[in-house]
Amino acid sequence: MAEKKQRLLLIDGNSIIYKAFFALPANRFTNDKGIHTNATYGFNRMLDTMLDIVKPTLALAAFDAGKITFRTKMYSDYKGGRKPTPDELIQQFPYVKRLLKARGIKSYQLNNYEADDIIGTLSKRAEKLGYETTIVTGDRDLTQLCSNLTTVSLSKTGVSSVEHFTTEHVIDKFGIKPSQIVDVKALRGDNSDNYPGVTLIGHKKAIKLIQKYGSMENVYQHLDDFSGKKMQQHLIEDKDKAYLAKKLATIDRQSPVTIKLSQVPYLGDQIDQLISFYKDVGFHSYLMQLNNSGKISSPKIKYTQLDSKHLKLIDHLNLDKPVTFYLAMPEPNYHLSPFAGFVIGQEDKWFVSKDIDLLNSNPIKHILESNQIFKNVFDAKRTYVGLNRLGIKLAHINFDMLLVSYLLNTNDNSNDLGKVAAKHGDFNIKSDEQVYGKGAKRSIPDDEILLKHLVSKAMAINNLQDQMFSQLKTNNQEKLYRQIELPVAFTLARMEIAGITVDTNVLNQMKNKYTERLSQVESDIYNQAGEKFNIGSPKQLGKILFEKLQLPVIKRTKTGYSTSVDVLEKLAGESKIVQNVLEYRKIAKILSTYIDGLLKVVHSTDHKVHTRYLQTLTQTGRLSSVDPNLQNIPVRTPEGKKIRKAFIPSHKGWEIFSFDYSQIELRVLAAISGDRNMQKEFAENDDIHASTARRIFNLKSNADVTPNLRRQAKAVNFGIVYGISAFGLSRNTGISRARAKSFIEKYFQEYPNVKKYMNGEVDKAHKLGYVETISHRRRYLPDIHSKNFHQRSFAERTAMNTPIQGSAADIIKIAMIKMERAIQNMSATMLLQIHDELIFEAPDSEIEELTKLVPKTMDSAVKLDVPLKVSVNYGKSWYDAK
CATH class of the missing domain: 1.20.1060.10 (Taq DNA Polymerase; Chain T, domain 4)
Incomplete structure (x- = not known):
């Protein structure tokens, strides 16, 4: 029997981790502990690529042991020009080494030597044994190791795209043999490694010289051949540099590596270790890959396929406990999406069907509409609207998995159940994209695949309820969920269903x-x-x-x-x-x-548009609108504003009403900062921008404030809310940066508690890693500890702004819930929420009552130390109501 062919994979650990770190944005890859994971994630992607290509029998990742090596003793400035390694990268080295171990790959480092030398030595030993070797690196220097048995796979753009260098490819690409690469570097030096070559010899000239003379030494043996005296002079003067450069560039292939090739078998993924690692670093997509590949044992999915003859089976459910329900609508726009099926059940009893008509049969309809039976769902608003299309009024929701997940971390705002479940430790659910496909190829799969997918979703909702509610309780967010987010989901659903008429x-x-x-x-x-x-x-x-x-x-x-x-x-x-x-x-x-x-x-x-409000998208709690985006109808230009003329009441003799919170974010700022001066101005119903201008410009009264000064003060007021800098204020107002700086300083002198509040929020963020609104809505800020000034500064500005903007979002949601209750016995209907504004339609006969009722209800939505103020307008169109 022929001996198995050995294939060795050697990984340049330092090079690949650096490449991955700078290829992927650090601020987008963090785990729940705030540890950056971008380099680790990218490193893993490279491993996936190379393991698939090489299919190794042996594997080792080599790392530098430190900055001091035999090369720094030869030349003290070796690699001296490099910037310090970012802390966000340093913290990832232990993670990468743990990843390698979990993937069955040994790591090795050697004092006084670089990873290149370890790789060079082991690849030479492998060549003597006739092994095929592949080296993966981001460093072009290692191409000097190419041979008939050794390939150097060089990472290109990103982290998983590689170019494979063989001896032939090196010759084709560079015009020299692999062994001559060090000769070229001897003549031209290396800026990256910070050592000089010969003066005025660049890369192209060095290549030509080596192509002609074969080696650096041979160039010096033929100095008399040079007609150009300058070139000859530089070669003579810099001879020591050239010889030193060649030593520095040459990989030591006889370094004292103690590990033997027999000690580095590729063991393959160590599944238990890998699962534990992926969970720790928050690599949910990799966990899902493991699950989809069958490497994670999934629980058996048992279910009963329901039909009209067996509806009585539903009676086996224990209705004293919450019932889990999931309605499948594959398309994002649930106002129009076809229905794919549904699942209903609890614990080990699951009933599933593609027959949507069954939902209108008892006992299913009774369960869904009952005010005594708790339901668990994923996305209550979506489910409510979908069932409403079938003539069913969903009621009494206990657990909305999407909403709870969003509140636990607003940075995680996927609306795919599989991805959300993975974030909370359940990796048994495929994403909808995996099941239904994407774009034009999107389709309903075969019955068995579809029904198992639906049941796995329902099981995840059921299984994660207790764990996620426990986290919600720990975060003191139960009230936020029960009294704001869940009720407003139904308010929004009814607004979406009502729609607004368009002429x-x-x-x-x-x-x-x-x-x-x-x-x-x-x-x-x-x-x-x-x-x-x-x-x-x-x-x-x-x-x-x-x-x-x-x-x-x-x-x-x-x-x-x-x-x-x-x-x-x-x-x-x-x-x-x-x-x-x-x-x-x-x-x-x-x-x-x-x-x-x-x-x-x-x-x-119905000649209406039915927008969808995205309740779990923004990190501040504000709503977004899509299909169409009605929060983005222009208001700043006369031409754009006229579009609102097309939005009209749905009945003759009715009007469109607009109720708008006035300067709500500034009022929230005054309240939560406790600044007496700002609170006094709001309490006395002063023009806050004129009052700010009076204070900043040292004027006697608000009457002395010109429109231009008020405009500048308004820019300061709203800029402060967003943590604006002198540069930003200067750019927004057209004043000099020095003047903008003095405005901000004067502002904080006049409103001292505002500055104190902002500093306090930044301190909280540094201490806790998050900030909160008045309703305990959290926003985690992983970049608050970043060594990168711009990332850290943005996180600090966000820490100042989020409690203000997020609290304003809390208030408008509370107002919406109260308003819907207040008008439940009226014909008036709430149609739209445009950030701080609510749009209604109502008959003329209810105008007088509404103009009193709405401001009163909205003013009292939340008790603050400053009054809330609501402006009221109405007319025959949305345009006329403004």
Whole structure:
């Protein structure tokens, strides 16, 4: 029997971990302990790639033992120009070594030597034994080790893309043999490793010399051949440098490596260790991969496929305990998505079916609508809307897995049940993308696959309930969940179902008008440019403006001239064509995004749009709106604002009402900071921006404040809320940075508790790793300890802002819940929430009552040390109500 072919994989540990660290953003990869994991994650991706390619029988990862090696003794500045290793990377080295062990790969380091020398020595030993060796590295220097038995796989862009260097590939790519790479480095030196070569000999010249003479030593033996005296002189003067450079560049292939090749078998994944590791570092996607590959033993999925003849089986459920229910709608827009099936049950009794009509049969409908039977679901709002389409009113929800997961960590905002379950330790559920596919290939799978998928989801909801509720209790977030997030989910569901009527005739009239206007502006631009071109192409526009018309270049991009809005606004006064381009963009945006966008999503059955509110997306607790985004209807331009004319009441004799919290974030700031001066101004109903201007500019009264001074003070007020810097304020207001700095300093003198509050929140974030709103909504800030100034500064600004913005979001949600209760016996209907504004429709007969009821209810949503103020407007359209 032939002896098994040995394949050795040697990993340049330091090189790959560095490559991974800088390839993946550190701030996006952290575990729940705040440890950065980007390099570890990227390292694992490289392992996946190389293990799949090489299929090794032997494997070892080599690491540098420290900065002091025999090379630093030869040349003290060796690698001296490199920046210090970031702390976020240093903390990951133990994780990477633990990962390697869990993946069945030994790690090794050798005092006084580099990883390169370990790899060079072991690859030479392997060659003598006839082993095939693959070296994976991010360092091009190791290509000197290529031979007929040794391949160097060089990491390119990212962390899993590699270029495989054989002897032939080195010759084709560089024009020299692998062994000659050190000769080239001897002549040109190495900036990365910080040692010089021969003066004025660069890479191309060094290559040519080695191609001609074969080696660095042979170059020196033929100095008389050089016609150029300068080159000859530099070679003579820098001879010692060249010989030293070659020594430094040459990998020591006889280093005293104590580990033997027989001691580095590739053991394969050590599943228990690997599962434990992935859980610790929060690699949920890798855990799901292990599960999907069958390497994690999944619990057996037992279920009964339900049909109309066996509905009585539902009676076996214990209705004194919560019942878990999941309704499958594969498409994101649950107002329109087809139904794929449902599952209902608890613990070890699961009933599943594709027959949606069964939901309207008893006892299932009774269970879903009962106010006495608790239900556990994933995404109560989605489930409520879906069941409403079937004529079923979902009630009495106990556990909404999506909402609870979101509250536990707002940074984790996936809405896929499989991914959410994985974050909480259940890795047995595939993602919907894995089951249904993606994009045009999305489809309902075979019955067995679908039904098992649905039951596995329901089991996860059931199994994770106690654990997640316990965490919620530990975080003091039960009240936030029970009294705000869960009730508002149903309020939002009913608002979505109600929808808002859109007059398509108004939109089509606007479309015709703006299309005509766009055509005219386009014609004017062509006339002013003297030719036709693609106005939407930054490249073509840049050539017209900055080459043909010779306008001053303000900013460049990697591909040419910047034609961004801020650039064009600075040039608008210099050329009519620039003004027209800005006008063209504005009208084109209104036409494509808003008018055409709205026309596409108006439901033909009721002439309404039914937006979806994303309750678990933002990290502050604010809502987002999609399909369509009604929070993004323009208000700052007259043209954009007119779109609101198309939003009208659903009945004749009705009106659209708008109720808007006035300066809610500043009022929250005044309340939670306890600043007496700011609280006094709100209590006395002063114009806060005029009062701020009076204080900053040392004026006698608010009457002395000019519109421009008020504008600057307003920018300071709202800037403070977002932790603005002098630079940011200067940019926003057009004043000098020095003046902006003095404004901010004066502001904190006048409102001292605001500064104290902000410093306190930053200190809390540094201590706890998170900040909270008035309702204990948490936002974790993993970058608060970052050594990177920009990342840390952003985290500190976020620490200041989140309690303010998040508390304002809490207040509007509480107001929505109270308002829905307050109008339950009226015809009025709450339609939209636009951040700090609520939109209703109601008959004219209820106007007077609403104008008293709504402000009273919203003003008292939360008791603060400053009064909340609500402005009231109404009219025949949303436009008229503003």
